[in-house]
């Protein structure tokens with residue numbers, strides 16, 4: 001049962017964000033209510049050392065939430081209005097509401113960091129000249145819409161998840177309706193495949209929560225995961241019972257799947273919970289604690305490596321773009337100096353104001369004219385040697401400055417910590 005160590009995490013480390021994901025009706029909201037109540041109870045028992053959790057509701061379509069939320073998507077987006085205004089169905093309404101909410105991600109993260117991160121709190125403490133530090137929450141709980149695909153596979157879902165994971169150790173709690181999932185092997189396998197796709201899409205540590213264990217124990221499901229032979233035996237039994245036509249194909253597919261999924265099962269923590277009775281909640285928090293350590297050990301370095309790779313790629317792209325632009329500039333600046341397109345008299349005959357060439361043949365024609373002009377200049381206006389000495393250094397300085405400005409502008413455009421916020425801005429604009 002409940003272990004006290006699991007929920008008495010040192011308040012000085014950042015809280016772990018638990019994102020509850022699961023199919024509609026799997027019991028996410030009831031589970032959220034249960035773990036929220038558990039943490040509140042811990043807070044009441046040790047008010048000076050344990051703070052209540054910080055709670056977010058990201059389900060815009062839920063009618064009522066049976067727990068108090070610190071941040072509720074429904075406060076910023078009216079799901080029904082969104083459906084009406086954009087002429088959308090329920091799923092489109094949820095997706096658009098999430099998109100609209102994700103445009104505020106920088107504000108949401110600002111609040112979360114201020115309320116939950118030790119560094120931010122220390123600054124706040126200094127500002128307010130407080131003697132004692134406030135106890136920080138050890139957990140951030142996040143409820144998501146039942147339409148998993150809307151959350152997990154949407155741009156806004158990715159923005160929300162990656163923003164959270166960049167500031168806090170983040171764990172996915174995948175909630176499974178145990179009685180329904182263990183009805184038969186194919187339902188079980190479908191649910192596992194769903195979980196695997198979420199694991200690979202989010203690349204975050206995951207705890208599988210077999211919910212509703214008061215109705216049916218998780219033992220059978222766990223056995224199917226841990227022991228390949230027991231899954232095969234269940235499969236065989238089903239085939240015999242139903243004597244299904246063509247079940248040979250289905251059976252061999254499920255068999256192969258269970259072998260393939262072995263690796264995936266090993267990467268997961270599995271717990272059985274009853275959100276109704278509270279049984280197994282302590283075990284869940286122990287599993288979360290394990291995953292927090294795993295996040296710091298494996299996921300964060302991997303995340304940082306991916307971010308560094310992306311930075312390198314962006315820098316290479318930037319470099320390429322800048323040299324391409326500089327090449328273009330070279331062509332046009334060469335063509336600018338003199339020639340038939342030069343605006344006569346505008347710069348004392350220097351031809352600085354002439355028109356840009358529009359085609360390659362224009363450029364060639366212009367450079368031929370330049371040669372002619374040189375000859376003309378040799379005739380008395382400017383010494384070619386003199387011009388070579390002066391102009392390249394001016395050009396070089398001009399190009400250097402220009403290159404630096406382009407590079408800075410492209411860095412501004414492509415990278416930086418506000419990239420997620422900008423993507424969110426993009427989503428917002430696309431909604432308009």
Ligand SMILES: Nc1nc2c(ncn2[C@@H]2O[C@H](COP(=O)(O)OP(=O)(O)OP(=O)(O)O)[C@@H](O)[C@H]2O)c(=O)[nH]1
Nearest residue numbers: 023024025026027028029030146211212274275276
């Ligand atoms: N017996 C039992 N019923 C549960 C448990 N957890 C949830 N339920 C019931 O399952 C139903 C669905 O629960 P919800 O918490 O609304 O499920 P949800 O996943 O949030 O549903 P959506 O909001 O539609 O995505 C409700 O009738 C709950 O009472 C449990 O541990 N045991």
